[in-house]
Amino acid sequence: MKQKAIYPGTFDPFTNGHLDVLERALNIFEEVVVVIAENSQKHALFTAEEREAMTREVTCDYPGASVEVLHNGLLVDYARQVGARAIVRGVRQVKDFEYEFQMSLLNRQLYPEVTTVFLMPNVKYTYVASSIIKEVGMLGGDVSKFVHPCVLEMMHQKREEQNR
């Protein structure tokens, strides 16, 4: 049976750290669906469609990867619907764990067959969080080392839109 995992997140924007985690997930699972979702605690800069477009472009050379948007509803319901038994989450620092622990146990409560798999990106991405990349990029700082050129271009366009 093909082992399928979902890799959910807000991906606002999709960073090289996310790509590193995706590559690691593809070493374990045959199919990984990157799920662009909403986090009720965050206000996204990019629309779900923009995040979908950038993530598709960044991941287009990875045969086992696909990208979908979860417009509403629970992540675990989506996992059940697509037959995924694993949820991949990237953890960069110990402080990420409290939230991740809570979310994974809650998801397991809601869908006992699902297992959350935590993957650590390369240590060089420890400080690469979408929130900080967004802040620096939107203030005109150089974030080209941390995101794909297409993401850089979309950030540039967003900045121009906001300054209009």
Ligand code: PNS
């Ligand atoms: O990248 P993030 O913001 O840490 O990702 C959080 C995300 C989007 C995975 C989480 O908020 C989520 O799963 N949202 C979908 C709705 C849902 O199922 N919420 C309950 C999570 S326990």
